[in-house]
Amino acid sequence: MGQYNALNIAxxxxxxxKNWQRAWRDPEPKSNYDVIIIGGGGHGLATAYYLAxxxxxxxxxxxxxxxxxxxxxxxxxxxxxxxxxxDGNSPFYEHGMNLxxxxxxxxxxxxxxxxxxxxxxxxxxxxxxxFARRANTMRLNGIxxxxxxxxxxxxxxxxxxxxxxxxxxxWGGILQPDAGxxxxxAVAWGYARAADQLGVDIIQNCEVIDFIKQGERxxxxxxxxxxxxxxxVGMAVAGSSSRLAQKLGIRLPIESHVLQAFVTEPxxxxxxxxxxxxxxxxxxxxxxxxxxxxxxxxDGYNTYAQRGNLPVFEDVIAGGLTMMPCLSRxxxxxxxxxxxxxxxxxxxxxxxxxxxGLYLNTGWCYGGFKATPASGYCFAHTIANDEAHELNKxxxxxxxxxxxxxxxxxxxxxxxxx
Amino acid sequence: xxxxxxxxxxxxxxxxxxxxxxxxxTAPDNDAPMEEWNKFVYExxxxxxxxxxxxxxxxxxxxxxxxxxxxxxxxxxxVGLPHEHPEAES
Numbered sequence: 001m002g003q004y005n006a007l008n009i010a011x012x013x014x015x016x017x018k019n020w021q022r023a024w025r026d027p028e029p030k031s032n033y034d035v036i037i038i039g040g041g042g043h044g045l046a047t048a049y050y051l052a053x054x055x056x057x058x059x060x061x062x063x064x065x066x067x068x069x070x071x072x073x074x075x076x077x078x079x080x081x082x083x084x085x086x087d088g089n090s091p092f093y094e095h096g097m098n099l100x101x102x103x104x105x106x107x108x109x110x111x112x113x114x115x116x117x118x119x120x121x122x123x124x125x126x127x128x129x130x131f132a133r134r135a136n137t138m139r140l141n142g143i144x145x146x147x148x149x150x151x152x153x154x155x156x157x158x159x160x161x162x163x164x165x166x167x168x169x170x171w172g173g174i175l176q177p178d179a180g181x182x183x184x185x186a187v188a189w190g191y192a193r194a195a196d197q198l199g200v201d202i203i204q205n206c207e208v209i210d211f212i213k214q215g216e217r218x219x220x221x222x223x224x225x226x227x228x229x230x231x232x233v234g235m236a237v238a239g240s241s242s243r244l245a246q247k248l249g250i251r252l253p254i255e256s257h258v259l260q261a262f263v264t265e266p267x268x269x270x271x272x273x274x275x276x277x278x279x280x281x282x283x284x285x286x287x288x289x290x291x292x293x294x295x296x297x298x299d300g301y302n303t304y305a306q307r308g309n310l311p312v313f314e315d316v317i318a319g320g321l322t323m324m325p326c327l328s329r330x331x332x333x334x335x336x337x338x339x340x341x342x343x344x345x346x347x348x349x350x351x352x353x354x355x356x357g358l359y360l361n362t363g364w365c366y367g368g369f370k371a372t373p374a375s376g377y378c379f380a381h382t383i384a385n386d387e388a389h390e391l392n393k394x395x396x397x398x399x400x401x402x403x404x405x406x407x408x409x410x411x412x413x414x415x416x417x418x
Numbered sequence: 419x420x421x422x423x424x425x426x427x428x429x430x431x432x433x434x435x436x437x438x439x440x441x442x443x444t445a446p447d448n449d450a451p452m453e454e455w456n457k458f459v460y461e462x463x464x465x466x467x468x469x470x471x472x473x474x475x476x477x478x479x480x481x482x483x484x485x486x487x488x489x490x491x492x493x494x495x496x497v498g499l500p501h502e503h504p505e506a507e508s
Contacts, residue, residue: 310419
């Protein structure tokens with residue numbers, strides 16, 4: 001398959017681009033693997049890649065019920081950041097930032113990581129004070145953060161309504177300058193291709209129907225393409241975690257909710273970085289193709305439907321237009337929904353168990369995309385060593401029972417509120 | 419758009435309502451072991467399909483309602499008062 005490089009492109013261009021090979025194989029499933037990863041989303045693909053690269057475990061299958069890039073990895077707003085407060089989260093996401101920076105080189109695939117800055121806007125003095133606390137906490141944790149004055153905010157993003165008579169005038173902001181965006185599809189394809197080159201089998205259209213148990217240990221899975229055995233089975237099926245766990249009689253601290261996202265027609269450069277509105281829930285950036293990509297709150301009721309309802313749609317747009325009135329002139333191209341594993345404290349779970357042979361990766365709420373590399377890195381470590389990495393040791397399943405929840409917002413066990 | 423047929427007000431758009439939670443959970447006794455309390459507070463059935471849940475008619479009569487709704491299709495098959503149960507109707 002070879003490396004992608006400039007010479008390669010030139011050579012193929014001269015031959016009419018007829019000689020490109022598929023980016024990863026399409027193998028038949030074998031009957032036995034060392035490790036099975038259920039779910040070929042970003043996290044599953046990254047996990048398989050790091051299992052092969054960091055731990056030398058290459059006899060790995062990824063079982064994807066749909067196609068690569070068709071789930072939540074293709075349904076997000078592509079934002080990458082690590083502006084967290086709590087000790088359980090900060091080092092994990094900051095390690096992720098390091099992986100994002102080198103990802104294109106590491107995978108030999110242009111994931112278009114663009115550290116264009118993530119700016120949150122404050123609209124009151126007290127909100128600005130909480131941002132100051134956040135910035136200080138981030139800097140103590142070695143994460144870049146800057147407080148911005150009102151003028152600095154408006155200088156960075158001139159299309160924000162800076163007038164004094166707007167409903168929520170801008171007071172200031174907080175900036176994580178090295179955060180930004182990455183191309184979500186490229187992340188999936190890049191990890192898939194790199195994992196495949198290391199020997200991982202990516203098996204699409206392969207739905208796990210049930211688990212195969214021997215005594216109290218899981219030794220494989222039943223799929224629509226036959227039984228597949230493995231020493232270890234990892235679950236990375238955000239959106240469907242409860243449904244799969246139910247087959248094992250496990251109830252998870254998870255509710256499924258839908259998050260809607262939106263993209264407009266392509267437009268000339270309008271928004272420089274990632275911007276979030278502080279008086280409602282609205283986050284926006286502009287893709288390299290020009291589409292203005294934005295989202296807001298989850299719909300707020302349990303659902304497995306990959307579509308939301310109009311009240312939240314209206315609420316998101318209203319927030320956006322309050323902050324950037326000129327967006328009202330753009331035509332909306334697409335609106336879609338993704339099903340989120342909303343956990344009881346708003347933080348994820350990467351853990352061994354709760355059954356022998358099973359490994360759990362779930363509960364990403366609506367922050368899963370940015371976590372893709374760090375999640376794969378830590379989940380691979382957890383599967384290979386049967387214990388958590390230093391970075392995910394707080395993300396245990398039993399933290400709820402033990403009282404060690406990681407609740408960034410302090411909302412308590414109400415998934416719709418995280 | 420989902421519409422909920424409030425027993426007091428009639429059929430209204432769901433933007434008049436706020437979502438409560440899974441209506442099938444029941445709290446254990448006060449002196450039940452912590453394990454049971456953990457299950458009650460943190461674990462959910464989270465079914466894919468029929469779900470019985472509470473909604474609050476916040477911008478209407480302000481009554482709490484029990485609703486049976488499909489989490490795949492958003493179809494609402496039954497609405498009642500909190501002490502009622504869908505099966506009692508059929």
